[in-house]
Amino acid sequence: MGYNIPKRFRKELPQKKFEKRILGRVHLPKERQFLNSVFETTNEGTRRIPESVSEEDRAHLAKLAKDIKANRGSVRRVRLAALGIIVVGIIVFNLFFLDALLERAAERGLEAVFAARSEVDELDFSPLAGELTIAGVSVGDRRRPMRNLFELETLTASVNVVELLKGNVIIREASVATIRTGTARSTSAALPRAERGDGDSGQDTPSLVDRARDAAEGTFEGVSRLADPAALVEQELSNLESPALVEDIRAQYETFTDRWTERVEAIESTSEETVALAARVRDIDPAELDTPQEIADALVLLREASQQVDTVLAGSREIAGATREEYRAVETTLNRVEESLQRDFGYIGSRFSLDSVDVSGFVSGLAEEFLVRLLGEIYGTARRGLDIAERLRRQADEADAGGGGGISRAPGRVVSFPAVVYPRFLLQRAALGVEPGNLDVRLDGELTSVSSNPALWGEPTRLSLAGARGGTSLAAESELSYEDGRADGLLTTVSGAGLSFNTSEIPRLGALRSNYEFQTSLQLAAGGGATSQTTVELADLELDREETENLVVTAVQDVVAGLGTVDVDAEFTISEGSARLDRLSTSADDAIRQGVAATLNARRDEYVARARAELEGRIEEELAELEPLRERAARIRTEAERIREALAARDRLIEEKRAELEERSRALTAEQRERVEDEARDRVRDATEDLDLDGLGF
Amino acid sequence: MVINWIAKLIAGLIANRRPGEVAAGIAFGLLLALLPPGNLIWPLLFILTFFLKLNLGAELAALGIFRLLVPAADPLLDALGFRILTAPSLSQLWTSLYEIPLLPFTQFNNSIVMGGLVAGIVLWIPVFFLARVGVVGFRSHVQPKIAESRIVKAFTRIPLVSKFSQALRRFRGAYAAFG
Numbered sequence: 001m002g003y004n005i006p007k008r009f010r011k012e013l014p015q016k017k018f019e020k021r022i023l024g025r026v027h028l029p030k031e032r033q034f035l036n037s038v039f040e041t042t043n044e045g046t047r048r049i050p051e052s053v054s055e056e057d058r059a060h061l062a063k064l065a066k067d068i069k070a071n072r073g074s075v076r077r078v079r080l081a082a083l084g085i086i087v088v089g090i091i092v093f094n095l096f097f098l099d100a101l102l103e104r105a106a107e108r109g110l111e112a113v114f115a116a117r118s119e120v121d122e123l124d125f126s127p128l129a130g131e132l133t134i135a136g137v138s139v140g141d142r143r144r145p146m147r148n149l150f151e152l153e154t155l156t157a158s159v160n161v162v163e164l165l166k167g168n169v170i171i172r173e174a175s176v177a178t179i180r181t182g183t184a185r186s187t188s189a190a191l192p193r194a195e196r197g198d199g200d201s202g203q204d205t206p207s208l209v210d211r212a213r214d215a216a217e218g219t220f221e222g223v224s225r226l227a228d229p230a231a232l233v234e235q236e237l238s239n240l241e242s243p244a245l246v247e248d249i250r251a252q253y254e255t256f257t258d259r260w261t262e263r264v265e266a267i268e269s270t271s272e273e274t275v276a277l278a279a280r281v282r283d284i285d286p287a288e289l290d291t292p293q294e295i296a297d298a299l300v301l302l303r304e305a306s307q308q309v310d311t312v313l314a315g316s317r318e319i320a321g322a323t324r325e326e327y328r329a330v331e332t333t334l335n336r337v338e339e340s341l342q343r344d345f346g347y348i349g350s351r352f353s354l355d356s357v358d359v360s361g362f363v364s365g366l367a368e369e370f371l372v373r374l375l376g377e378i379y380g381t382a383r384r385g386l387d388i389a390e391r392l393r394r395q396a397d398e399a400d401a402g403g404g405g406g407i408s409r410a411p412g413r414v415v416s417f418p419a420v421v422y423p424r425f426l427l428q429r430a431a432l433g434v435e436p437g438n439l440d441v442r443l444d445g446e447l448t449s450v451s452s453n454p455a456l457w458g459e460p461t462r463l464s465l466a467g468a469r470g471g472t473s474l475a476a477e478s479e480l481s482y483e484d485g486r487a488d489g490l491l492t493t494v495s496g497a498g499l500s501f502n503t504s505e506i507p508r509l510g511a512l513r514s515n516y517e518f519q520t521s522l523q524l525a526a527g528g529g530a531t532s533q534t535t536v537e538l539a540d541l542e543l544d545r546e547e548t549e550n551l552v553v554t555a556v557q558d559v560v561a562g563l564g565t566v567d568v569d570a571e572f573t574i575s576e577g578s579a580r581l582d583r584l585s586t587s588a589d590d591a592i593r594q595g596v597a598a599t600l601n602a603r604r605d606e607y608v609a610r611a612r613a614e615l616e617g618r619i620e621e622e623l624a625e626l627e628p629l630r631e632r633a634a635r636i637r638t639e640a641e642r643i644r645e646a647l648a649a650r651d652r653l654i655e656e657k658r659a660e661l662e663e664r665s666r667a668l669t670a671e672q673r674e675r676v677e678d679e680a681r682d683r684v685r686d687a688t689e690d691l692d693l694d695g696l697g698f
Numbered sequence: 699m700v701i702n703w704i705a706k707l708i709a710g711l712i713a714n715r716r717p718g719e720v721a722a723g724i725a726f727g728l729l730l731a732l733l734p735p736g737n738l739i740w741p742l743l744f745i746l747t748f749f750l751k752l753n754l755g756a757e758l759a760a761l762g763i764f765r766l767l768v769p770a771a772d773p774l775l776d777a778l779g780f781r782i783l784t785a786p787s788l789s790q791l792w793t794s795l796y797e798i799p800l801l802p803f804t805q806f807n808n809s810i811v812m813g814g815l816v817a818g819i820v821l822w823i824p825v826f827f828l829a830r831v832g833v834v835g836f837r838s839h840v841q842p843k844i845a846e847s848r849i850v851k852a853f854t855r856i857p858l859v860s861k862f863s864q865a866l867r868r869f870r871g872a873y874a875a876f877g
Contacts, residue, residue, distance in 0.1 A: 410776055
């Protein structure tokens with residue numbers, strides 16, 4: 001293939017032009033040398049390429065011509081032209097698809113702020129006029145994915161176009177036709193975790209309703225043990241005094257009767273011989289004893305009987321005394337049964353303390369449930385408001401922070417100038433119309449000073465809504481304050497009148513219906529803590545009773561059904577994830593407490609009486625079982641006494657006989673002496689009759 | 699990709715191209731490195747370099763190298779930028795600029811951005827001329843010696859180097875065609 005000399009090199013050029021246009025655009029020394037060698041110098045001093053240049057040099061020149069062309073100018077015209085086409089294309093695309101792009105951007109923005117799927121049906125933006133109209137906005141509720149946080153019919157806003165070109169969305173005036181809250185969604189509003197952009201699980205914290213239910217369950221559990229006094233007596237048997245005492249008495253009786261029986265039998269066996277001997281003594285008739293020998297024999301028998309009776313009598317006295325003492329001890333113990341029974345009654349009464357029934361927990365539980373049902377939306381909405389403010393600020397911060405890049409750079413210092421500086425986002429005022437999903441009242445009001453940089457704007461965000469329909473009215477005032485540009489606290493006051501509620505079935509109690517008025521103020525701190533003061537006035541409270549045999553529940557039902565107007569004052573502290581009831585008082589507190597306490601007292605008295613009767617019956621039964629033993633012991637004791645008395649009688653008999661025998665002995669002795677004297681006298685007289693004793697001078 | 703960038707850089711050094719292309723690439727690389735990203739100036743400057751006849755390989759190489767070093771100079775850039783932004787004689791200018799739509803996106807009122815921009819512009823010219831002198835010197839003295847050395851000749855026979863060389867040739871062809 002043959003090469004022509006490139007067009008650029010065909011012209012004859014003056015030396016200066018040759019250097020400027022040719023050599024000036026060749027930047028390799030050897031190429032310059034080549035050109036200098038190829039271009040010959042004419043007589044006129046111009047430079048040209050001779051026709052005789054070789055084929056190889058022509059090819060080289062062709063390449064150099066391309067290089068020279070490439071080295072001409074500083075701008076890549078082709079790329080610039082391509083960029084121009086792209087820019088024009090983008091402008092045209094934006095003109096036709098700007099609204100669609102903004103629509104999608106608005107959806108993404110709402111999703112970022114509310115952390116839930118959001119849809120915008122229609123968006124119309126006129127850049128030159130700065131008029132923005134949005135229709136059919138639905139923002140999902142991240143806590144209830146099948147519900148919308150709100151639906152918005154139409155929003156019209158005037159956007160500051162100049163500020164928009166500076167990157168600030170400034171809306172001085174907006175009008176929101178109707179916002180409906182809590183409407184149902186056909187698709188879930190849950191975003192993937194990555195899109196949600198936080199660690200929030202999206203679940204509600206443990207419900208206060210559950211806590212209320214637990215409290216109520218616990219309350220009723222507290223009285224279940226009142227049901228069976230016999231079971232209680234059985235359960236408390238080891239702690240009672242009287243049953244143990246009765247058992248002790250039984251053991252004593254059994255031990256003593258056995259021992260006494262042995263003793264009495266021993267006395268009886270020895271006393272038979274004594275009785276026989278005593279019978280022989282009794283049969284002695286001293287008058288019939290005529291001789292000293294007979295008397296002596298009788299005295300021997302008497303002495304023998306006396307010794308035996310004395311021995312047996314001493315034993316019987318000892319036994320009778322011991323038996324008497326032991327019997328008396330048992331009887332004394334028996335008498336203590338009554339005293340111990342009285343002490344046991346006192347103990348049983350103490351087991352029915354009202355402390356076991358947490359009435360206050362029940363009242364709190366009911367009130368908490370009521371308040372949570374009533375005010376849950378307010379808490380949730382306020383918390384969401386604070387979250388949204390924080391997200392708005394965080395997004396602005398992230399936008400200000402920029403992309404960053406792989407290598408960290410110092411953030412630098414932002415210098416402010418004496419110019420009107422707006423936050424990245426500002427909604428100065430928006431007129432609102434809200435239709436809460438659970439109420440048949442339309443609320444009108446305004447939202448002011450929503451800003452991504454509250455420190456710059458300098459005014460707190462305020463929301464005020466109010467509305468009335470029929471006898472129902474509702475009003476809400478909310479103010480979000482800032483500290484150092486961060487949301488510092490949210491104070492929300494909501495009040496309503498002419499409202500009514502209808503609870504679901506409260507466990508074991510029933511369903512409540514009432515008309516009510518309320519006012520609640522909720523102070524939410526940015527750190528997560530919150531306090532709330534709430535006043536509720538319930539009127540015409542009605543209760544659909546649940547059938548129950550539980551007396552406490554019945555008492556509560558009675559009191560609740562009889563309540564006319566109830567004032568409820570409550571203070572809650574809500575920290576991250578849980579709510580704590582700091583104080584709760586209702587005008588029903590005392591009524592319910594007194595009603596339940598009266599019922600419980602009556603119930604307790606009844607149960608105490610039943611338990612006493614149960615214990616008393618049990619002790620009486622046991623004592624009745626002891627009666628044969630007691631009778632036997634008494635019989636034995638009587639027998640021992642009888643034996644002792646019989647032996648004493650024998651002893652007395654022996655003593656009498658002894659006295660009689662001694663008398664007889666003395667009489668017989670005197671008689672014998674007299675007879676001997678008489679006989680001696682007779683003998684003397686006989687002897688002296690023969691003698692003349694007078695003559696002897698005697 | 700990286701091979702192509704290196705090829706572009708080497709092509710810029712040894713091909714019949716203006717030494718200023720490589721020098722401008724290096725100077726722009728320094729300027730982009732001095733500017734923190736995340737503002738409108740950086741992408742605009744970067745896009746601008748696509749439409750200028752400069753060596754993109756040299757620019758990216760310089761950007762990569764200088765970005766490693768520039769954080770050490772941040773305190774100086776911050777001081778410089780702050781002084782410029784707070785200079786009383788310039789306050790009217792900055793205030794006016796700040797009121798102009800789109801300009802706030804440049805974040806020119808950030809001391810690092812302003813310091814980096816000014817330092818980059820000021821350093822651009824000396825860096826450009828120094829780099830240009832370096833390229834010319836390289837082409838005149840170093841390149842011929844390298845090309846003729848035995849080591850390079852042996853080195854170019856290595857398969858990977860051969861592949862690199864092919865890429866270089868391809869690029870040079872494309873580069874020339876793109877114009």
